[in-house]
Amino acid sequence: MTLDARLVDPLDALHLPREGGAFRVGLVVPQSGPLGLTGPSALDGALLAAHEINTRGGIHGRPLDLVLVDGGGAPRPVAAEVRRLLDAGALDALAGCHTSDVHRAVETVAAGRIAYIYTPPHEGGTRRPGVLCTGTDPSGQLGIAVTELTQRHKIRGWALIGNDYIWPRSVHRAAAALATRAGARIVLERRIPFGAVQPAVEPLLDELRTARAGALLLSLIGRDLVHFNRALRRSGLDRRLVRLSGALEENGLLALGGDDTGTLYAAMPSFATLAEEPRQLLGERHRALCGPWAPVLDAYAVGLYDGLQLLAALADRHALEPHGLARAAGQLLHGAPRIVHLARAEGLGFTVLPPLHAR
Incomplete structure (x- = not known):
């Protein structure tokens, strides 16, 4: 073809x-x-x-x-x-x-x-x-994931680490509200400029150990997300922390070399969620x-x-026509909100998990 x-x-x-x-x-x-x-x-x-x-x-x-x-x-x-x-x-x-x-x-x-x-x-x-x-948006993307992981793993403290621009800032605000409603609290929040993860990684790992978080929301993207997950693996923290990412997709998981911890999750509408x-x-x-x-x-x-x-x-x-685009698109899409399901990294791929209440 x-x-x-x-x-x-x-x-x-x-x-x-x-x-x-x-x-x-x-x-x-x-x-x-x-x-x-x-x-x-x-x-x-x-x-x-x-x-x-x-x-x-x-x-x-x-x-x-x-x-x-x-x-x-x-x-x-x-x-x-x-x-x-x-x-x-x-x-x-x-x-x-x-x-x-x-x-x-x-x-x-x-x-x-x-x-x-x-x-x-x-x-x-x-x-x-x-x-x-x-x-x-962040609430729609994280609404299921933060609540379910807090309940499933009995999380009491979340850490938030992301890049320093508009999307991670909004993600962190939404995550803080969702974690609080689920009965947890934010114990650490850090944002890092693009490309600055590698020089900052050791102090960040020390802060994670001190904060004693049970879960880590990563709003790093692309290569920064890969570098940080590799550092977590080298430190052994990948097996102590539940990790959730709103930007982890198939390429990032392949670059990481896969994951076998059972506690790396993605709230990303990936190919696997179709x-x-x-x-x-x-x-x-x-x-x-x-x-x-x-x-x-x-x-x-x-x-x-x-x-x-x-x-x-x-x-x-x-x-x-620009001024009528949103209304016309809404008619085609029927205004249905998109729900992002939680997916768990398993080896080099993702498995989409059913909601807790469905099991």
């Missing part, structure tokens, strides 16, 4: 004519930076969606092309690249998965001008016209198009796949 989808370089999008009058979607995906290890999977998810949309006839008879913007840089340069493309009329829509600080910067240049679908878990709050978040039949069919289509050695499908890949399919459905309804 041949992949019917094209990636376009931003410079080509600025200076070359569109082949076949293509409908161009700016795809803002990290190819570098803290989330760079997730980029290949996310790109595969987007390419799979673009292929399926094109085999159905594209967007109103126009082929769908993806203009790849590296979303792994600092917020301002990424937003500046998006602004250049928008000012040149080179994009018809935007989709992406990247950190929330990049998202907020891109939002400022895209709002009111174009439909922009942002697919990962996000920090919550309001959005400007034309900006649609299809992921979950129902069995859709998961199997999506995996089969991915392998048929991208080959057996393609990157694993993960939460970012599935989110972008769904986001681009939603974008195509909105286009079919002529509903991409």
